[in-house]
Amino acid sequence: MSGEPMKKKRRLSGFGMIASTDELYEQRCSLPIYPARSKLVNEIRKTSSVIVIGETGSGKTTQIPQYVSEAGLVKNAMIACTQPRRVAAITVAQRVAMEMNVELGKEVGYCVRFDDMTSAQTKIKYMTDGMLLREALLDPLLLRYNMVILDEAHERTIHTDVLFGIVKDAQKKRKDGVHHPLKIVVMSATMDVDHFSRYFNNCNVLYLEGRQYPIEIFYCNQPQSDYLFSAVVSIFQIHQEEPPGHDILVFLTGQEEIEAVVKSVRDIAQDLSTDYPRLFVCPMYAALPPSQQLKIFQPTPQGARKVIIATNIAETSVTIQGIKHVIDTGKVKARSYRAGSGLDILKVQWLSKAQAWQRTGRSGREDSGTCWRLYTEEEFEALPDNTIPEIQRCNLASVVLQLLALGIPNILEFDFIDKPSSEAIIGALDQLHLLSAVEKTDQIQLTPFGKRMVMFPLEPQFSRILLMAKEYSCLEEVLTIVSMLSVESVLHTPHSKRENALAARKKFESSDGDFIMLLNIYKAYRAVKGNKEWCFENFINGRHMQTALDVRQQLHGMCLKARLTIQSCGQNTSAIRKCMTSGLFMNSAELQRDGEYLTLDRRQSVYIHPSSCLFQCKPAYVLYSELVHTSKCYMRNLCVVDPEWLYEAAPTYFKRRYSKNT
Ligand code: CDP
Ligand code: MG
Secondary structure (H helix, E strand, O other): OOOOOOOOOOEEEOOOOEEEHHHHHHHHHOOOOHHHHHHHHHHHHHOOEEEEEOOOOOOHHHHHHHHHHHOOOOOOOEEEEEEOOHHHHHHHHHHHHHHHOOOEOOOEEEEEOOEEEOOOOOOEEEEEHHHHHHHHHHOOOOOOEEEEEEOOHHHOOHHHHHHHHHHHHHHHHHHHOOOOOOEEEEEEOOOOHHHHHHHOOOOEEEEOOOOOOOEEEEOOOOOOOOHHHHHHHHHHHHHHHOOOOOEEEEEOOOHHHHHHHHHHHHHHHHHOOOOOOEEEEEEEOOOOOHHHHHHHHOOOOOOEEEEEEEOOHHHHOOOOOOEEEEEEOOEEEEEEEEOOOOEEEEEEEEOOHHHHHHHHOOOOOOOOEEEEEOOOHHHHHOOOOOOOOHHHOOOOHHHHHHHHHOOOOOHHHOOOOOOOOHHHHHHHHHHHHHOOOEEEOOOEEEOHHHHHHOOOOOOHHHHHHHHHHHHHOOHHHHHHHHHHHOOOOOEOOOHHHHHHHHHHHHHHOOOOEHHHHHHHHHHHHHHOOOOHHHHHHOOEOHHHHHHHHHHHHHHHHHHHHOOOOOOOOOOOHHHHHHHHHHHHOOOEEEEOOOOOEEEOOOOOEEEEOOOOOOOOOOOOEEEEEEEEEOOOEEEEEEEEOOHHHHHHHOHHHHHHHHHHHO
């Protein structure tokens, strides 16, 4: 029967848990989406586009591709299912391979930046939205797929937003009778359905019946000045009052504060009387090693309680069972952008009402639940209804470069579901012009240099660095630095052993800054062949190092393909720093007489991040790889530079800035 989940016999062992195929089959059949499967398959069969709305955990991501494949709708092509997050693409593919009892990478695979787990047999491909966008560069009609599922549409990431336009255009062009048709499925937990339906030619919307039990919501009486402290207090208040087995999910904004709160909660729990249930504290964020991420899915032992402290990854991307209480700090870390400066800043900010409801809904899935909002009802009322799409608050340089590479010359006329401001688009074009990627004749077009930049899956400034390395004979070195900057930090600084970690790091440090330090770490790691003990003793995250090596190998391959010669400049760190300046000159800051730094473009006040090896130093001019806004605006990953190098890298830019600032 069409859409019937397939049943195979064999025992499977996952990470520490054993689930038989029978059990998996039963789990599949008990999902809220299961009763709707024939209706879904029929709808997808008869129309070209459909929107599916259903609560997190109802089974959209894992089941719909399987139903479609079981119903024989895939034929000789593939289904792409996009995810805004890498972790989601990987874990969902693992889960689906397990449910289908196939090896990951065969019929079911995933593809994320620098990690492709697919093969010629792959029919269901989970991928990040960014990867599908890259594929569109080579194949704008997406002919390898006969269905594209744009998942987590409500997240409105910049890549998903661009994909809406590209997929819609590909579908229209493939209605020519020559090509096989393309089906589009847009999936989401909550969203402005009418807006989406209108955009996709008034397509139908299917609502899945979710399970939702009543949820009691508590607000604070007064605004909270320290949401981390309030979160810890709330955890113990619930812990002391509620029976064991009622798990707690806490929403925070990032790795550092999560680790800090995990530590406080563990410390306090140790001193608690044994009358209270045992407390299992699990952090959850994207950079956490996969084995530790899986801990949150393991059932809580009898008589104990689990507390999961997560980023907004737990809002919709992953489903956790057993949650009875949600603590919502009301905060989220998001990119924001100031048009004009062209820079993205990662900043902790208030969430939207839609996100707050999504968090609330994480309790009350299996029984009634509670949600503790660590803000007042007035503060809630003042929140915006929906999150502003990323495309309207991010630097567009990378996306504009890709759209130009796709042959879309008039970006302002591209069929965006929500248009970014023309100021932002012009700003991006301006930046690309400074990076010598575009030229403005009667029409805006990519330069030959710009076309080569598109070959690398990197932000344009980093692609430029690789391409400019020839001039400084240092591709060997900048390849390493760019790879190290493309992965999560390789520095492991546990709270309890901070001093030891900093002492161990001393030998890698450089007065030239973090870029050179990263290079030193890489060389030392290679010299000991990635020895685990060495990593442990030196507080280096071996897993992230391994990823950096892997990324480097792939970028190395791309450089060879681009016919670049891999040369080394030896100990000449000036050559390396000059080369880095050629791409990152827009990320520069100058020391002021009062000992503070101002960025060169917008004269914005910035500080050296405590994780930098230059934290105690005051070089006159620095480059940085990114700005992070927590209590202050911090520059991360610094490099000492000469002001002349900045000027040489972009004379017109600095001339213009200089005349503006004086
Ligand atoms: O996409 P949606 O949020 O509707 O649900 P899903 O991701 O397809 O998840 C459906 C169910 O599959 C969840 O409730 C989990 O029980 C299970 N699942 C899992 O065990 N491990 C995963 N990595 C993903 C899903
Ligand atoms: Mg999903």
